[in-house]
Amino acid sequence: MPPGILTLAAEEAPAISAANTGFMLICSALVMLMTPGLAFFYGGMVRVKSTLNMLMMSFISLGIVTILWVLYGFSIAFGTDIGSVVGWSSEFVGLTGIGRDEVWGATTIPVFVFAVFQLMFAIITPALISGALADRVKFGAWVLFITLWVTIVYFPVAHWVWGEGGWLFDMGVIDFAGGTAVHINAGAAALGVILVIGKRVGFKRDPMRPHSLPLVMLGAALLWFGWFGFNAGSWLGNDDGVGAVMFINTQIATAAAVLAWLAYEKIRHGACTTLGAASGAVAGLVAITPAGGSVSPLGAIAVGAIAGLLCAMAVGLKYKFGYDDSLDVVGVHLVGGIIGSLLVGFFATGGVQSDAKGLFYGGGVDQLTKQLIGVVAVLAYSLVVSAVLALIIHKTIGMRVSEDDEVSGIDQVEHAETAYDFSGAGGGAAPRKSVPAAGQTAAAAQQNKKVDA
Secondary structure, three states: OOOOOOOOOOOOOOOOHHHHHHHHHHHHHHHHHHHHHHHHHHHHHHHHHHHHHHHHHHHHHHHHHHHHHHHHHHHHHHOOOEEEOEEEEEEHHHOOOOOOOEEEOOOOOHHHHHHHHHHHHHHHHHHHHHHHOOOOOOOOHHHHHHHHHHHHHHHHHHEEEEOOOOHHHHHOOOOOOOOOHHHHHHHHHHOOOOOOOOOOOOOOOOOOOOOOOOHHHHHHHHHHHHHHHHHHHHHHOOOHHHHHHHHHHHHHHHHHHHHHHHHHHHHHHHOOHHHHHHHHHHHHHHHHHHHOOOHHHHHHHHHHHHHHHHHHHOOOHHHHHOOOOOHHHHHHHHHHHHHHHHHHHHOOOOOOOOOOHHHHHHHOOOHHHHHHHHHHHHHHHHHHHHHHHHHHHHHHHHEOHHHHHHHHHHHHHHHHHOOOOOOOOOOOOOOOOHHHHHHOHHHHHHHHHHHHO
């Protein structure tokens, strides 16, 4: 995010740019699309019996976080700073004190446009966590967890990183579009929760292969598409070319990560898989998110390739250390976010987003030290608080479904539905005639027909 984002006095505020406003509205829509894209990505990776639950765990975030953002989230994240930890501005509560033509700080976009763009970031961040918890979390407990987590963790961390006066913002930690606030935050939270709720039934024993790799690829494609809005839009305008650099670096790093992940798979396992290609793409997108405004296109290749390789290696750590990260949120988002954030300290050129230079460009270790502080602070805070929230929920209303319900399928238990109907009902088949069985009256057969329907 660009510096200087507090609302200026009316006489100092620049005029609204129709071009930048339109661009940011499009970017906001692209970021919104990422959450359903994530739902497909995760939904294809789970077994059939958990598909709908996985979709719903992402989709519900669109509802919950939107309302919380309007009520108080925007104020906490981007209101007037209080102690470098949170923000608060009464005019942002309920978004009632904002004029339709009021400009956001030194930008040329309305406050409402900035608010809706940032809302989409707030929505997808808790949805990212859900992939680590597949197959075993009560839907009601998940709704409560999201509500508490965005309030206590995401909104304050967004202020630390992007809100003027936030302590990481003032320190000079570079996070262009969410390496710390989104990906490390969500990845650390995922780790904290799974350490509390434990492993799936049959972890490391039963096969838990993705049920639909086409859905995974569709979700990855939607994420890749939407990520251009996620990244390029984070400069909040299109006047000075910084967004264009971020756009091309997003493509470059993602491509490099796909190739690196597949090369690792080929060498290690002898095959290049579709799941590996999709996962590599997401790893590259995650890593370039904090770094893309600071590095050159050649630097973007390095960021993507390093992330693709290290994230591919990291996803296997769950088997070594025994934590059940169902869909590799820790291995991709936490590790990828750390890699991208720290590589700013090596590859920042000092010529695009800011004048801060990385180690390889003569900047010494100063920026690297700042990046490390940002990584450790967000990781530690999110990990600990998320684990505490999960423990409280687990010990009160219960976080997990029963073992029997998990084995039989969480979709039926929590949503009374299944993702696929193989019975033929509703598929265009002719309706069955009600034929009385031997010894059965016609009235009884008709009643059975009603029950079947």
